[in-house]
Amino acid sequence: MKTLQTILLLAVGSVSQTWAFRATISSEAKRSPFITNALSSTRIRDDGCVIATGATSSEGHQKRRYFLLQSLGLATLIPASAASFPFITNAADDFIYKREVNEADLTSQLFNPDGSLRDPNMIVEAQEKAVDLSFSIPSYSDAIHINIAMDGLQPTSLVTDAATNLRASYNLPLKWNLKESLQLPLYYDSSEGKNGKSCNRITVYSISKNDLDATILKKASEVGVAKSLFMDRISNDYFDKGVQKADLISGRTVRKPIQSLKEKGEFDEQVYYEFDLAFAPAECPGYMEGNKENLGLGFCPYDSIYLVSATVLKTNEGDEGGTMMCCVVECNKNEWKIANSDLRRIRNSFKVLY
Known part of the structure; x- marks a missing residue:
């Protein structure tokens, strides 16, 4: 006791x-x-x-x-x-404090109970599907020749004397709905916590012109990205006119390998210019009109975001002119909140091959 x-x-x-x-x-x-x-x-x-x-x-x-x-x-x-x-x-x-380990659980297979990777050398890659497109490039053209492929559909080319066929590709996440249906729209992400449309449209287009070279992309920040990429020259108002006055949020260059035109079997470096563009809606109703985003500051937040990757290639060795290849990933502010990291990966995966 x-x-x-x-x-x-x-x-x-x-x-x-x-x-x-x-x-x-x-x-x-x-x-x-x-x-x-x-x-x-x-x-x-x-x-x-x-x-x-x-x-x-x-x-x-x-x-x-x-x-x-x-x-x-x-x-x-x-x-x-x-x-x-x-x-x-x-x-x-x-x-x-230890949780029960279920060997059938993917998390348990990849990570130790303390949160570290079971295999430090393991690289977990996102599951993606490659979208391959083929563009016919004319041998010579005084005017601007444009080919457009939207949402993975092959471009309809009017070229009869194609000298070169360029191949363009980009990757889409498999977690998205990649075929439009009555149940789900295109690019709908059904992942837990998202459940929403992640992208508005993905466009790949080519611009062929005799005097076209990479200089036009180097000066894009001074001249205007939309103008340098000939977005204003595409008919039927394909791109929203707001993009012509869009703000350049960021820009950078990326180098990717491409087959050499000089020596067969060798590879050169191709420079890609990546731009992040954003612009507000043309009309901005007041707060009293139901627009809660208008705080009386005289402007509305960005409503549209364009992620762009562009490069200029010579179709043949010795040609003075070339072909510009552009990939434009479009989304609105709600889609950006859901899938901004996925949208960037799509833009970064864009590449062009001979």
Whole structure:
């Protein structure tokens, strides 16, 4: 009994609280098989400290812990301060925090319980589908020749004397709906937490002109990206007119390999210019008219985002002119919130081959 009082004094922290605590659990102590075992494994040293006779026994340690937890849970007279009795966990208690490993679970197969990769050299790649397009390029043209492919459909070319066929491609995530149906629109992402259309339209087009070279892309930030990419020259208002006054959010160059025209089997570096364009809607209703995004600052947030990748290639070695190939990924602000990382990967995957 003296041992039990000592343990309770350590748990509650004061003499008055201990007697109330002991009175509450005394009747329960007789019915708990763990209490007898816990008491029989402890003794009091001459200096008053409670020690375990089997200190190296993890079983006794767990029984004492269970006894204190059960006792604190049964006591109805313990004040709030005593309920926060501190317990120190050790390696024997780690199983409390480990989740059950299901080998069929993909997360469990890729990651250890601590969150690290099971194989540090493992590279997890997104599942994608390549969209391949073929463009016929005329041998000579005084005017501008344009071929357009929208949403993966092959371009309809009017070229009768094609000198070169260029191949363009980009990758789409398989988690998107890649075929429009009555149930789901094109580019709908059914992933958990998204469930929305992720992209408005993807366009790949070619511009062939005798005096066309990469200089036009180098000066795009000065002249205007839409004008440099001939977006204003595509008929039937294919692109929203707002893109002609769009803000250039960012731009960079990327180098990708391409087959050499000089030596068969060799590869050169092809420079691609990537632009992020954004523009606001033409009309911006006031806040009182139901537009909660108009805060009276005189403008509305961006409503349309265009991710562009463009490059200029020579169709034949020695040609002065060339062909510009452009990929434009269009989305609105809601689609951007859902899939901005996927949209960037699509734009970055664009490449052109001979």
